[in-house]
Structures are given as C-alpha cells and as structure tokens.
Amino acid sequence: MRMGLAVDAACDLSQAFIEQHDIAIMPITVRVDRETFMDDRKPAELQRFIERRLGSRSHSAETEPCPVEDVQKLFLEKLVLEQDCVFCLTITATRSPINEHVNKASFAILKSYRQIRERAGVPGPFMMRVIDTRNIFAGAAPSVYEATRMIAAGETPAAIRERMLHLANHSYGYMLPRDLYYLRARAKTKNDRSVSLFSAMLGSALDIKPILRCFRGETGPVGKVRGFEQGAEALFGYAAKRVREGLLVPMVCVSYGGDLAVLGHLPGYDALRTACDECGVELMEAPMSITGMVNVGEGAVTLGLAAEDHDADF
Numbered sequence: 001m002r003m004g005l006a007v008d009a010a011c012d013l014s015q016a017f018i019e020q021h022d023i024a025i026m027p028i029t030v031r032v033d034r035e036t037f038m039d040d041r042k043p044a045e046l047q048r049f050i051e052r053r054l055g056s057r058s059h060s061a062e063t064e065p066c067p068v069e070d071v072q073k074l075f076l077e078k079l080v081l082e083q084d085c086v087f088c089l090t091i092t093a094t095r096s097p098i099n100e101h102v103n104k105a106s107f108a109i110l111k112s113y114r115q116i117r118e119r120a121g122v123p124g125p126f127m128m129r130v131i132d133t134r135n136i137f138a139g140a141a142p143s144v145y146e147a148t149r150m151i152a153a154g155e156t157p158a159a160i161r162e163r164m165l166h167l168a169n170h171s172y173g174y175m176l177p178r179d180l181y182y183l184r185a186r187a188k189t190k191n192d193r194s195v196s197l198f199s200a201m202l203g204s205a206l207d208i209k210p211i212l213r214c215f216r217g218e219t220g221p222v223g224k225v226r227g228f229e230q231g232a233e234a235l236f237g238y239a240a241k242r243v244r245e246g247l248l249v250p251m252v253c254v255s256y257g258g259d260l261a262v263l264g265h266l267p268g269y270d271a272l273r274t275a276c277d278e279c280g281v282e283l284m285e286a287p288m289s290i291t292g293m294v295n296v297g298e299g300a301v302t303l304g305l306a307a308e309d310h311d312a313d314f
Contacts, residue, residue, distance in 0.1 A: 003151045003160075004083040006074070008065065008098045009039040010091045011133070011140040012255035012286040012302060021148045024079060026066040026088075026098065028291045039063075039290035049290045050258060053298070061294040065098035071105035075128070080113040081120050085127040085157050087164065089144055091136045094217040099132045106130060127157060131164045134217045137292045138304035139173015141253035141284060146306075170248055171306045173214040174222075174238075176231045178299040180209070211235055211314055223314025229267050232301060234314050236268030239303055240275035241313075248306040250281045257288040257300045266301075 006024040007013070018025070018041060027040035030049075037049050066074075079086050088106075093099040106128055113126045133140040143164055150160045209231040211223040225231040239252055252272070256263050263269055263285060276283040288302060296302070 001084045001157075002082070003085045003087070003157065004079065005144065005147055005151070006079065006086055006088045007140070007144055008090045008096070008102075009041050010096065010098075010137060010289050010291045011089065011144060012138045012253060012288055012292065012304070013041070013141055013144060014284050014286045015041065015043055017145075017148075017284065017286075023144070023148075024074060024086075026071060026074065026090075026102070028066065028098075028289075029064040030061055030290050030294060031064075032061040032294065037290050041287075041289060043287075046287055046290060049293070050298075063291050063294065065096055065101060068101045068105045071102050072108050075105070075109045076112060076116055080109065080116055080126045081122055083126070084124060085129070087147055087157075087160060088128060088130045089133055089140065089147065089164070090130070091140055092134045092214065092217040093132050094134075095136055095214075095219070099130065102130050129157065129161050129164075131161070132168060132217075133164075133171060134168040134215075135171045135173040135304065136214050136219070136302075137173060137175070137288065137296075138253040138255040138286065138302040139171050139214050141286070141304045142171050142247075142249040142251060142306035143167045145251045145253075145282075145284070146249045167248065167306050169216055170308065171215075171304065174235055174303045175212040175214070175296055176209060176228070176235055176301045176303075177212070177296050178209075178228050179297045211312075213312060222312040225314070228299075232266040233268035235301065235303055236266070236272040238312070238314060239305060240268075240272045242305055242307050242310075243272070243275045243279050243281050246307070247281060248308065250279075251284055251305075252276060252281060253284040253286055253304045255286040255288040255292065255302045255304075257293040257296070257298050260285050260287060262299075263301075 090099040210221040213222040
C-alpha cells in the first residue's frame, strides 16, 4: 500500500524533510498591508516575507487556511492518484479551522475518488485519515516525523493512526517571543488572552519574556525569564534535559522566525545540539511559517518535542 502525508503550512518542518518524504502542503493565504502571501513553506515566498519585515508590523494580518474546495482539489487531482492512504496532520483545532476544513473535504473526496482512480487505471480503494496534532508550529513536528518513520517501516494505517492519536496527547510546543507588545496586539485581534496587556507592559519595561507552551490544544505561559537570550538558554536547557531523560520520538524541532543561522549563536543551543548527538536524537531546524511569524512575531523561537507527562521546569 502506498501511503503519504499532507500537512498544513503552519506545521514547522525543514524544507529538506518535506522534499525527502514528498509531503503535500495545504497552504494558508496571508494578507498584510494590501500584500498577499501564499504560505506554502516554499523558500522563495518565505524569504520575500522576511525581507519585507512584515513579521514586525503585521498585527492586523488576516490568515485564511486552505479552503475546503482547495483541499478537495489537492486530493482529487493529485493525491488519490499517487497514494492509497494519506494521513492529514493539522495544527490544533483550537487555534485554526484547517482541521475542520479537511474533515469536511474528506466526505466529498471519499465519495468521488473511485471514478477518478478508475479513469486513470489505478486499482483499489483510497483512504484518508485526518489527525489533529493538538499543537502548533514546531510542536506539530514530532507527530509528522513519527508518521514518516512508521510509513517507511511498513506499519498498518490503523497502527499509524493509533500512534498519532497517542502523540497528540504527548506533544509539547514551546514559544519564546521577542516582542511582547507585538504578541499582545496580535493576540488581541484573535481574542486570545494568553498574554495580558499588563504582562506585556511589565515585560517590555523589565525585558521579561514569557515562555509559552501549547499542550493538548491549550496555550499559556509556563515560565518567565529576563531577556530573550536568557529565555533561549532556559528553553534549550529544558529541551536538552528532556532529551537526556528520554523522548517518545527521537527528534526535537526548533523553528525560528527569520534567518536560521541565528539559532547557532543563541545561548544554550550548542548544549542542546550536543545532547541530541549523544542520545541519537535528530535536531531539526525549520524556518517558522509565515503564519507563525504573523502570530508570534519576527525573531521568535518555537520548539517541539514529544515526551511522557511531566511538569515544565523553568
């Protein structure tokens, strides 16, 4: 059975990983200051957004996840012909309607695929499974990584789906913003109270940064540090500790809202890289999606890993 993956563009993954595993991307349309960007994780469009410095002034940006009709088109014109089973992994349904869109599209896809496959001479049935990773940005990466490993190992669709549902409840996504005023302004447009105005004012005055966590679809602060670099050191130190204590998936994903070369210069990153090397864990560096940058701001860091239940220690 031929099995493949489709993810929405807000799942942070490296371009090399996407190409290696031929992962289909469900794009997100982003409109900022009369400009439109197609967030499809393509390097050229991402670079165009970064060069325009829109991630520092896009409080009023509008994002439109892949519409139901476009999901149907992607599957009926391409994926039902190339695969026999496709797992669709999306960021948490509590933050985006993309999961709902894909579920709605699945009804039409499963109703229409037979004639399309028959005309193309493709035998057999087609299956699709929609999985809510219950996380965002880099926090969705461990589930995608594990899915590719299980597909390569020839696991059954049922086993893969069960594993994905388990990981959705054990994936941790962390965010370290640079600009609290930006984050507060952006959150306000979405009625998100993760960062209050008082916290933003106090944090900016004292250079205190929150460490935010997404876990099982809920996002909120789990720590605070003084200064972005100290925050990075604390976050990477925490991740290195989790690596040494054991992960459910042997990978850590770190995404950055800008030039990825910056990561190597942040305090604590070398120690995280060393821990990963010593424990046989892959450290994936990924550009933050355009969607991620308009929501948490330029220069932010997100980090994702999957582990047994534990308390955040910052």
